Amino acid sequence: xxxxxxxxxxxxxxxxxxxxxxxxxxxxxxxxxxxxxxxxxxxxxxxxxxxxxxxxxxxxxxxxxxxxxxxxxxxxxxxxxxxxxxxxxxxxxxxxxxxxxxxxxxxxxxxxxxxxxxxxxxxxxxxxxxxxxxxxxxxxxxxxxxxxxxxxxxxxxxxxxxxxxxxxxxxxxxxxxxxxxxxxxxxxxxxxxxx
Amino acid sequence: xxxxxxxxxxxxxxxxxxxxxxxxxxxxxxxxxxxxxxxxxxxxxxxxxxxxxxxxxxxxxxxxxxxxxxxxxxxxxxxxxxxxxxxxxxxxxxxxxxxxxxxxxxxxxxxxxxxxxxxxxxxxxxxxxxxxxxxxxxxxxxxxxxxxxxxxxxxxxxxxxxxxxxxxxxxxxxxxxxxxxxxxxxxxxxxxxxxxxxxxxxxxxxxxxxxxxxxxxxxxxxxxxxxxxxxxxxxxxxxxx
Numbered sequence: 001x002x003x004x005x006x007x008x009x010x011x012x013x014x015x016x017x018x019x020x021x022x023x024x025x026x027x028x029x030x031x032x033x034x035x036x037x038x039x040x041x042x043x044x045x046x047x048x049x050x051x052x053x054x055x056x057x058x059x060x061x062x063x064x065x066x067x068x069x070x071x072x073x074x075x076x077x078x079x080x081x082x083x084x085x086x087x088x089x090x091x092x093x094x095x096x097x098x099x100x101x102x103x104x105x106x107x108x109x110x111x112x113x114x115x116x117x118x119x120x121x122x123x124x125x126x127x128x129x130x131x132x133x134x135x136x137x138x139x140x141x142x143x144x145x146x147x148x149x150x151x152x153x154x155x156x157x158x159x160x161x162x163x164x165x166x167x168x169x170x171x172x173x174x175x176x177x178x179x180x181x182x183x184x185x186x187x188x189x190x191x192x193x194x195x
Numbered sequence: 196x197x198x199x200x201x202x203x204x205x206x207x208x209x210x211x212x213x214x215x216x217x218x219x220x221x222x223x224x225x226x227x228x229x230x231x232x233x234x235x236x237x238x239x240x241x242x243x244x245x246x247x248x249x250x251x252x253x254x255x256x257x258x259x260x261x262x263x264x265x266x267x268x269x270x271x272x273x274x275x276x277x278x279x280x281x282x283x284x285x286x287x288x289x290x291x292x293x294x295x296x297x298x299x300x301x302x303x304x305x306x307x308x309x310x311x312x313x314x315x316x317x318x319x320x321x322x323x324x325x326x327x328x329x330x331x332x333x334x335x336x337x338x339x340x341x342x343x344x345x346x347x348x349x350x351x352x353x354x355x356x357x358x359x360x361x362x363x364x365x366x367x368x369x370x371x372x373x374x375x376x377x378x379x380x381x382x383x384x385x386x387x388x389x390x391x392x393x394x395x396x397x398x399x400x401x402x403x404x405x406x407x408x409x410x411x412x413x414x415x416x417x418x419x420x421x422x423x424x425x426x427x428x429x430x431x432x433x434x435x436x
Contacts, residue, residue: 009353009389013340016327016434026270027430031329033263034429035337035355038255046253055262062266066273077247084250134248141252152214156249159215184210191245 010035011131014079015072022070029066036080037062040087047091047157053098060090078131092159140190148183151176199234206238213242263335323347325396325434328405330427332356338427339407341368343399350392352384358426360386360409367414368392369421371404371428378406380417404430 014035020028040061044054064086072082141149155165162180166173198205211217212225229235326343338356343349352368360366365385369378382392384407406428408421415422 009342009351010340010355012324013327013329013342016324016432017329019435020432023435024274025432026267026274028432029266029270030263031327031331031337031429031432033266034331034335035329035340037262038257038336039251039253041256041258042253043250045256054256055258058258059262059265059269063269063273066266066270077244078251080251081244081247084247088250131248131251133244134251137245137248138252153249155214155216156246159218161218162216165216180214180216181207184207184214187245188206188210 011079018065018069018072018079018082021066022072024066029062032065033062036083039080040083043084043087043157044091046153047088048095053094054091057087057091057094060094061087064090078133080131080134088157088159095158136191137187140187143190144183144186148179148186151179152183152187155180198228199232205235206242209235209238209242212239213246257336260335326399326431327434328429328431330405330407330429332358332427341405341429341431343394343396345396348393348395350381350394352390352392354388354390363412364423365410365412365414366407366426367410367421369406369408370398370402370431371406373401373403377420380414381405383410383414399431402431404428 014032017028017032017035021032037058041054041058044057044061045051048054048057061083065083068086072079077085141152144152151165151169154160154168158164160168162176163173165171165180166176169176198208208217208225212222217225225235225239229239323344323346324342325345326341328341329337330339330341332338336356338354338358340353340355342351344351350368365383367383368381370381371378379398381394381398384390384392406421406425408425409423410421411423
């Protein structure tokens with residue numbers, strides 16, 4: 001399979017930067033931020049749905065990266081995926097904290113989820129500078145219908161159970177289960193071919 | 196329950212685990228199994244690898260400049276305290292699996308399962324890259340990636356922002372030497388998305404930063420330094436030995 005050299009070299013740059021951040025190099029942290037913060041803020045917005053919270057989560061994520069970048073070599077995942085897991089985790093922490101504080105906005109947040117149904121998945125441009133693995137996923141997600149794609153993305157980004165997804169998306173539980181099952185089956189077949 | 200005896204069930208469980216729809220006791224049971232059984236660990240890792248890309252596929256949004264200032268202040272404060280707090284481990288739950296898999300030597304099984312991880316192995320082993328730089332514009336938006344491979348004496352530049360110079364202009368790359376000495380030209384950047392320039396390591400050694408200026412078509416002679424505005428710059432980062 002022809003490799004997209006630009007994505008490969010971006011991964012190589014990110015790996016060097018994360019390595020240097022692991023040695024507490026602030027200039028490297030700055031560059032890592034310049035290159036990846038917009039993408040990571042996009043992830044955070046998708047999860048917390050509110051600009052101020054998303055930026056708080058982004059800040060916490062980069063502090064976490066600063067502290068644990070030295071462990072990255074063991075993670076064996078592409079750099080943006082590794083950072084994405086950190087962002088997801090910080091966002092979920094933040095949502096849990098707000099939920100336990102009975103913040104009335106949490107309810108509004110859940111109610112606003114339905115509009116993500118219209119947002120669809122990332123457009124093709126968004127996959128252009130992604131890792132090879134993410135582009136393979138993008139090709140496979142494109143084969144799902146939009147509702148299946150959305151339910152998979154939301155389940156993953158927000159770590160929701162089937163019933164939470166059903167509640168948030170105002171769908172019957174059985175439908176959510178069927179969609180996820182069908183989507184994962186298709187993804188498995190498709191990603192096996194791509195790999 | 197022994198999912199390793201039932202590949203289809205195992206696959207389904209690993210998918211739910213990676214997707215995050217498996218919660219609570221079921222999740223804890225699955226992770227306990229994954230610690231004991233290499234097949235379960237491998238299946239979990241394969242699905243984590245498949246889905247991790249979702250976070251790369253979300254639309255990019257430029258953060259407010261204040262976010263970086265806050266991060267920098269917090270990092271500075273932590274540096275001053277001289278004993279950085281250890282990272283909290285809770286979120287590592289999913290990464291812990293990656294790690295135990297690597298430690299248990301199941302990585303080969305995962306590669307065989309075709310998770311596409313061979314690319315990263317390759318990247319990890321291959322790079323002769325010794326220096327990198329992310330050149331950003333005055334709004335801190337990344338515009339160009341630079342890598343230097345000393346073995347092949349090759350500087351590779353890659354445009355990542357939307358900037359395109361006018362037809363009658365050229366971009367020129369400069370090394371900014373320490374102590375405020377005059378910038379030294381590293382070459383003129385053509386209009387392609389990926390540009391290769393030949394350079395010696397001695398031209399980059401001890402150079403703290405690189406910059407790109409906007410010059411008349413074809414660039415300017417190196418001795419006089421840039422004549423046009425500096426559009427992008429960034430620190431030159433040397434890889435750890």
